[in-house]
Amino acid sequence: MSIKKQVDVLVIGAGPSGTVAASIMHQKGLDVQIVEKQRFPRFVIGESLLPRCMEALEEAKFLDAVKAKHFQQKDGAKFVMGDQVCDFNFNQQFTPGWNWTWQVPRSEFDKVLADECEKMGIPLHYETEVTDIKIYDDHSITTVVKDGKEETIRAKFIVDGSGYGRVIPRLFGLDKPSTQAPRRTVFCHMTDPKRSEAVEPNRITVFVHDPKTWIWVIPFSNGNTSVGYVGDPEFFEKFPSEIKEQFRALLNAQPELAMRFDESEMVWPEPRFLQSWSSTTSTFYGKGFVLTGNVTEFLDPVFSSGVTLATVSAQHAAHMVVRELNGEQPDWENDYMKKMMQGVDVFRTYVNGWYDGTLFNIFFAGNRNPEIMAQICSVLAGYVWDDSNPFVKNHEKNIRTLSRYLATQKTTI
Numbered sequence: 001m002s003i004k005k006q007v008d009v010l011v012i013g014a015g016p017s018g019t020v021a022a023s024i025m026h027q028k029g030l031d032v033q034i035v036e037k038q039r040f041p042r043f044v045i046g047e048s049l050l051p052r053c054m055e056a057l058e059e060a061k062f063l064d065a066v067k068a069k070h071f072q073q074k075d076g077a078k079f080v081m082g083d084q085v086c087d088f089n090f091n092q093q094f095t096p097g098w099n100w101t102w103q104v105p106r107s108e109f110d111k112v113l114a115d116e117c118e119k120m121g122i123p124l125h126y127e128t129e130v131t132d133i134k135i136y137d138d139h140s141i142t143t144v145v146k147d148g149k150e151e152t153i154r155a156k157f158i159v160d161g162s163g164y165g166r167v168i169p170r171l172f173g174l175d176k177p178s179t180q181a182p183r184r185t186v187f188c189h190m191t192d193p194k195r196s197e198a199v200e201p202n203r204i205t206v207f208v209h210d211p212k213t214w215i216w217v218i219p220f221s222n223g224n225t226s227v228g229y230v231g232d233p234e235f236f237e238k239f240p241s242e243i244k245e246q247f248r249a250l251l252n253a254q255p256e257l258a259m260r261f262d263e264s265e266m267v268w269p270e271p272r273f274l275q276s277w278s279s280t281t282s283t284f285y286g287k288g289f290v291l292t293g294n295v296t297e298f299l300d301p302v303f304s305s306g307v308t309l310a311t312v313s314a315q316h317a318a319h320m321v322v323r324e325l326n327g328e329q330p331d332w333e334n335d336y337m338k339k340m341m342q343g344v345d346v347f348r349t350y351v352n353g354w355y356d357g358t359l360f361n362i363f364f365a366g367n368r369n370p371e372i373m374a375q376i377c378s379v380l381a382g383y384v385w386d387d388s389n390p391f392v393k394n395h396e397k398n399i400r401t402l403s404r405y406l407a408t409q410k411t412t413i
């Protein structure tokens with residue numbers, strides 16, 4: 001299919017934020033086109049979803065197609081520090097809403113969403129990279145490169161869902177340094193023959209390796225499990241530099257992993273690594289464009305917030321674009337940027353509280369108060385816009401106060 005030279009909305013990127021936005025705008029009658037730099041299926045990290053993203057997938061009409069793939073159901077998240085365990089079950093959460101989601105190999109999950117967009121009739125061009133954008137009063141001109149050839153697309157509006165590509169922040173000089181310390185991850189998909197001896201697969205497990213280093217274990221329905229270490233870059237210098245040797249040594253450094261994965265094979269030719277992924281931008285919108293998903297702000301993976309923030313921002317942005325192109329003057333500052341920042345800021349408190357140890361006092365307290373744990377569980381389920389939850393509304397104050405109180409008690413809350 002050849003590229004349409006004129007559309008209402010051009011969406012950059014066919015990740016979850018691009019496809020959710022495209023589907024909702026298409027359903028509202030806009031003429032939408034997606035351009036995607038890579039060919040799908042492609043690898044991207046971010047395999048543990050949160051229940052709140054199901055609302056966005058539902059509105060985008062993706063749920064049935066995703067269900068048909070039989071991905072591993074995720075009912076909660078378990079945090080383990082030594083012999084202390086804190087198990088959050090999403091059916092014991094404060095906010096009414098979804099109490100389950102999925103653990104997904106993203107190459108397969110993202111392809112389902114992209115295929116659904118094409119089935120709906122949204123043109124999606126793979127191996128088509130946005131290289132330049134010029135914004136005029138009532139339209140934009142976007143340059144894309146496909147098969148080595150430059151093409152231009154005229155659009156009334158652009159949704160930038162380019163994830164780590166950060167197209168508009170890069171082209172328009174909007175990038176800002178992140179407040180998060182640079183961190184590194186080394187990870188691999190592993191066969192998991194001892195899974196049944198270990199634990200149930202319907203949740204992810206996060207192990208505290210040391211106060212600054214943690215490990216994700218995300219079982220998939222295909223029998224493989226994603227395992228990754230996250231820590232300060234210096235932490236990894238203590239291990240062999242050759243990546244396969246390094247990963248084996250990392251597995252052996254955590255007793256639960258050493259036991260569970262001693263007979264496992266690496267599914268990939270070798271483990272992958274990433275470093276310094278946190279980023280932010282001075283604005284989430286501008287004349288003729290909106291940023292969604294990772295392009296807005298990505299903090300840290302410890303609470304699996306990325307895909308949820310990506311799909312929820314896409315959901316909101318899509319409705320705002322529809323209103324704008326219908327001649328309204330939506331309040332982008334309050335109804336989009338501040339709203340999205342609220343969610344990011346709640347997660348920021350929890351991410352910071354994880355790395356400075358504040359949350360350890362709460363998660364690993366002796367007797368946990370079920371009412372408070374339900375409120376925190378809702379945050380970990382992605383319901384970070386529910387102001388009736390005290391641990392959302394006054395997130396910073398309540399987390400810090402509770403942690404200080406528990407540090408003096410050491411037993412109950």
Ligand SMILES: Cc1cc2nc3c(=O)[nH]c(=O)nc-3n(C[C@H](O)[C@H](O)[C@H](O)COP(=O)(O)OP(=O)(O)OC[C@H]3O[C@@H](n4cnc5c(N)ncnc54)[C@H](O)[C@@H]3O)c2cc1C
Pocket residue numbers: 012013014015016017018035036037038044045046047048049050128129130131161162163164165166167185274277292293294295298301304305306307308310
């Ligand atoms: C170590 C680590 C672990 C993580 N774990 C989790 C997790 O467990 N759960 C979770 O929810 N999130 C996790 N994340 C975050 C997750 O990766 C992202 O939040 C999520 O992928 C964002 O989706 P998106 O649609 O915004 O962008 P993406 O999924 O990155 O999609 C963007 C698309 O845009 C395309 N693109 C880029 N540049 C261009 C261009 N110039 N032209 C055209 N197309 C372009 C890309 O090819 C890509 O396909 C993790 C992140 C890291 C770093």
